[in-house]
Amino acid sequence: MHILEENIRAAGAAGRTALIPFVTAGFPSRERFWDILRELDESGADVMEIGVPFSDPVADGPVVEEASQRVLAEGVSLGALLEGLKARRGLFRAGLVLMGYTNPFLQYGWERLAAEAAAAGVHGFIVPDLPWDEAADIRALLAAHALALIPLVGPNTPKERMQLYADVSEGYVYVVSVMGTTGERDHLPAEVPEVLSRVREVFRLPVALGFGLRSPEQLAALPDAVRPDAAVFGSALLRHLDRGGSPADFLRRWRS
Amino acid sequence: MPPLMELEEAMASILPSQEFQRELHGLLHDYAGRETPLTFCPALSEELGFELWLKREDLLHTGAHKINNTLGQALLARHMGKTALIAETGAGQHGVATAAAAARLGMKCTVFMGAEDMERQSANVRRMRLMGADVVAVESGSRTLKDAINAALRAWISLQGSTHYCFGTAAGPYPFPDLVREFQSVIGREARAQMLEKTGALPDAVVAAVGGGSNAIGMFSPFVPDASVRLFGVEAGGTGEAGCLHSAAVNLGRPGVLHGEYTMLLQDENGQILPSGSISAGLDYPGVGPEHAHLAATGRVEYGIAYDHEALSAFQKLCRMEGILPALESSHALAFVLEHRQRFAPGSRVLVNLSGRGDKDMDIVEKALGLQAV
Ligand SMILES: Cc1ncc(COP(=O)(O)O)c(C=O)c1O
Numbered sequence: 001m002h003i004l005e006e007n008i009r010a011a012g013a014a015g016r017t018a019l020i021p022f023v024t025a026g027f028p029s030r031e032r033f034w035d036i037l038r039e040l041d042e043s044g045a046d047v048m049e050i051g052v053p054f055s056d057p058v059a060d061g062p063v064v065e066e067a068s069q070r071v072l073a074e075g076v077s078l079g080a081l082l083e084g085l086k087a088r089r090g091l092f093r094a095g096l097v098l099m100g101y102t103n104p105f106l107q108y109g110w111e112r113l114a115a116e117a118a119a120a121g122v123h124g125f126i127v128p129d130l131p132w133d134e135a136a137d138i139r140a141l142l143a144a145h146a147l148a149l150i151p152l153v154g155p156n157t158p159k160e161r162m163q164l165y166a167d168v169s170e171g172y173v174y175v176v177s178v179m180g181t182t183g184e185r186d187h188l189p190a191e192v193p194e195v196l197s198r199v200r201e202v203f204r205l206p207v208a209l210g211f212g213l214r215s216p217e218q219l220a221a222l223p224d225a226v227r228p229d230a231a232v233f234g235s236a237l238l239r240h241l242d243r244g245g246s247p248a249d250f251l252r253r254w255r256s
Numbered sequence: 257m258p259p260l261m262e263l264e265e266a267m268a269s270i271l272p273s274q275e276f277q278r279e280l281h282g283l284l285h286d287y288a289g290r291e292t293p294l295t296f297c298p299a300l301s302e303e304l305g306f307e308l309w310l311k312r313e314d315l316l317h318t319g320a321h322k323i324n325n326t327l328g329q330a331l332l333a334r335h336m337g338k339t340a341l342i343a344e345t346g347a348g349q350h351g352v353a354t355a356a357a358a359a360r361l362g363m364k365c366t367v368f369m370g371a372e373d374m375e376r377q378s379a380n381v382r383r384m385r386l387m388g389a390d391v392v393a394v395e396s397g398s399r400t401l402k403d404a405i406n407a408a409l410r411a412w413i414s415l416q417g418s419t420h421y422c423f424g425t426a427a428g429p430y431p432f433p434d435l436v437r438e439f440q441s442v443i444g445r446e447a448r449a450q451m452l453e454k455t456g457a458l459p460d461a462v463v464a465a466v467g468g469g470s471n472a473i474g475m476f477s478p479f480v481p482d483a484s485v486r487l488f489g490v491e492a493g494g495t496g497e498a499g500c501l502h503s504a505a506v507n508l509g510r511p512g513v514l515h516g517e518y519t520m521l522l523q524d525e526n527g528q529i530l531p532s533g534s535i536s537a538g539l540d541y542p543g544v545g546p547e548h549a550h551l552a553a554t555g556r557v558e559y560g561i562a563y564d565h566e567a568l569s570a571f572q573k574l575c576r577m578e579g580i581l582p583a584l585e586s587s588h589a590l591a592f593v594l595e596h597r598q599r600f601a602p603g604s605r606v607l608v609n610l611s612g613r614g615d616k617d618m619d620i621v622e623k624a625l626g627l628q629a630v
Contacts, residue, residue, distance in 0.1 A: 055528040056514060058409045065396055077526050099521040107527030125311040129516065131257075156258045156416070170416060 001074030002148050004095045004123050004171035007046045008206040008230050017219060017227070018255050019044060019210055022099065022182075024051035024067040026076030028075045028145070028242050034084060038091065039247040044255050045094040047172075049126065049232065052078055052100030059101075059128035059184025063235035067242075078108055085120035092121070097150065097171075099126040110141050111194035124171050125152045132137040132164070139168060150174050155195050172230060173203045176211045184214040188221070196226035208232050216254050257429070257516075259416040264431045265278060271334045271438065283327045287360060288317045290442065294450035299577040303377070305602045309459065310580070310610040311447040312472065316372025320583060320612030321443060321471045322353035326422055328439035332355035333420030340364035340419040344408040346373055346401035346467070347538035347585070350424030355389035365389040368407040370400040371610025373537055380616055393410075398531045401541050405515055408577040421490075426565060427545035429516030433473075437547065440474025446480050447607060455605060461486040465589040466559065467503070467538050469545035471611035479554060485595065487557040489548060489612075490592040492534035496510075496563040500531025505544040506552045506559040519546040535564040535624060536584035562591040567625055570594050583612035584620065 001009070003242050007030065011018035021040050026033050032184070040048055053068035053076055060068070078100070098117065105113055105127065117125075148171030153162055156179060158161055165173070178185060192209075199207055209219070210232030219231055227231045231254065240250045270276050286291040292315050297308040313321040318480040330341060341358045343365070345351030351367040354429040358365035370474040371393045371416055374381050384391050397403035401534050405428070407479070412421040426436040444462075451459050464472035466489040479485045494502035502508065502522075509520040514529055522542035562570075567584055570591035574580050582590065589608050600606050612620070 055397065056406055058406050058411075058515070062396070062411075069397070079526075081423060101528075103521075103523065104527035107523070107525070108514055129513070132515070158258070178414070179416065181410050 002123070002146075002170040004047055004097065004148055005206055006137055007095045008172055008208070010226060012206070012229055014065040015253070018206070018230035019207070019231040019251060020047045020049055020210070020230050021045050021050040021237050021251070022030045022051060022232060023241070024053060024071055024095060025081045025085060026071035027067045030074060030076065033178045034088070036241060036247055041092045041094045042252065043223065043248040043251040045251065046230065047095040047097060048092070049097045049099045049234070050081065051234070052081065052098050054104055057101060059181055061235060063180050063238050067238050068226040072224060078091040078134060082116050085122065089121040093198065093210060096121055097124040098122055101129050102127055110138055110208070114141050114145045114147055118147060122147065124148035124150050124232060126152065126174060128152060152176055153199060155179055155189065155191055159198060159202060162199065166203045166205070172208045173199060173205045174232065175199055175207055175209050177209055178212045180211070182211050185212040186214070188218050193223055193226045196222070196228060200226065203213045205229060210234070221253070259412065259421070259528060260431065261430055263435070265338045266332060267431055270332055276331065276335060277338050280328055280331055282606060283331065283360070284324065284442065288323045288327060289315060291446045292316060294447060294454060298568060300573070303486070303599050304600070306592075306600045307603070307605045309451065309460035309605060311443060311475065311605045311607065313443060313609065313611050314580070314582060314613035316588070318349070318353045318356050319615065320349040320353065321426060321440060321474065322350045322476070323356065324442055324590055325424070325436050325439040325470060326350070326353040326357040329422045329435065330354070330363060333422070334361055334363065335465050336420065338363070338418060338420040340366070340415070342366045342368070342408050342411055342415065342419055343422045344368050344401065344431060344451055345424060346370070346404065346540055347536070347616065348373065348377040349538060349616070351389070351391070352380050352383045352387070354422050354424070355384040355387040359387045359390065362538045366392060368392050368394050368404040368411070370394050370398070370404050373401065373404070376620065377537055379612045391539060392543050395412060396507060397490045402529065420564040422513065425470040425545065426473045426547060426613070427468040428513065431515065433547055436470050437473045440470050441477050443471065443474040443609065444476060444478035445600070447475065451605070451607060457605070458482055458485050459607040460484070460604040461600060461606045462609070463488045463490060463589045463593055463606065464545060465490050465539060465585045465611060466506070467492075467541050467585060468543070469548045471609055473534065473545060473547055475609040476551070476557060489559045490558050490562050490593060492536055492539035492588055493557060493561040494533045495562040496565070503532040503534045503539050504539055504561050505542060506548060507561055511549070514543050517543070517546050520544055520552070523544060524620065535620060536588060538585040539588060540585070560596065561591050562588040562595065564624070566591040566595050580610070581614040582610055583614045584617045587614070588613045608628060
């Protein structure tokens, strides 16, 4: 079993929804970022998604986009992120996933990226603009270093496509709750339970729900049968951190 | 992405149908003003020592080649059952052409435009609004065309059920580069037939400005199999001093991925997209359609550069000598011919795609020339 799946299953075995916070690398400042990762880890994160900034993040809403622009202006880069992670290898309990766009990864070189990411203690990647038809080679390259390529499925992903993803994916499946970009919504769209149940039928991997989550109450409102194994929250956390809030405070509400 | 797959299917099933082709032909002919003339330039030809011919896309309704594509896509979208169009725009020409097509076909229209472009092309913003389009200011990133594309792509993800994204150039995610080439190729097909009819021969060289690449690919593609015809794409070099902003992705960029396409891009060593620049808002884009990257790699098309000041002087020359006021985008194509005239043999025939008219650029040109005169 892939370590990301293990982490999420362990939370489930303890009767919890696994928690997957997303933070943009270098946010809210280069120094504070590393403390935030440590505090998220200590406060019960099961997997941590680290956003690799890109100038043109089309799958992201305004909060993540602005965070990306800010850290880019401060000189945050993929190379520096990998070095920082390598220096802290073994310090985190939580699984580590890098979420970013194709071009910075491509320019770094997928082969080199896979080797260095594995050496830095990373367990997987999410690449929202990597088309499925071009993902096979990259998935194999990553797999050679035990890195998972996390599939994203949305309300409009046909079942046959989901089956293709399910046949080759590891770690977890990331269900995008909305037809849209990252960012908080007051209410999950009405079709989310139906999407989740379709995903359950196809995938044996743990199911993480993200894009649009703001508060634990949104999950509580879902029927038990389709409750996701993990919740991903990014924009709400970034705004909390930017106001000077602590990771522990934020995660406490989600842990109950 | 499901809406791209839906579009690909619609291209295969709807485009070839007789009904679609008949309707599109009617719109292009009776509404947009096709076919456009092929104009010989006597005064400039005499000065240059070779024949200069212009394909007059500037005479189309809304003032540029963009309407060829928007009528095609809007009609396709309507056949697909869509009720609304969204579009990005840089100079505003594609936005105006989309607004017109939407009004004509009874569809809703929303245009995303960089806040900076809205300032420098305010007349086009007013034209779009008059034709009933919502114009949304994009404040993120560099506040220009690439950010408007980001915003339109984001909106499309949410609105895909009812809405077609009417992409404005031969770039972006597949199948847009092919779809836009399909609709713009009417330029090259007409021009090729007109040259044969008027001169009895094919041109020796064909020249077009390259922003995202739609007017150029539309002009080039019917000539690509004609080995005797040299093809030149012209990119915007900006102000020209070392380190200046420019839009010459084929000449000065590196391969990468943006907006779902693998192509030549202006980017830094970390793969972050760099801001582009040009006096011509329509050429101000850090990428180029993937087919141009391919045609450059195979050597079938040669890509050159024209700078702001060269485009301005070509603009003036065409106004004074031929009484034609070209768009600054098209002025880049003409500038390449004027600046590199020794590369064209005496007596040869050179065909330039005059992609649009320059009324929209009056303020910019007057300001630039005013500054230069001091
Ligand atoms: C008149 C004109 N020509 C050329 C262009 C550049 O676009 P493309 O390279 O897609 O033809 C534009 C874009 O706005 C334009 O308005």
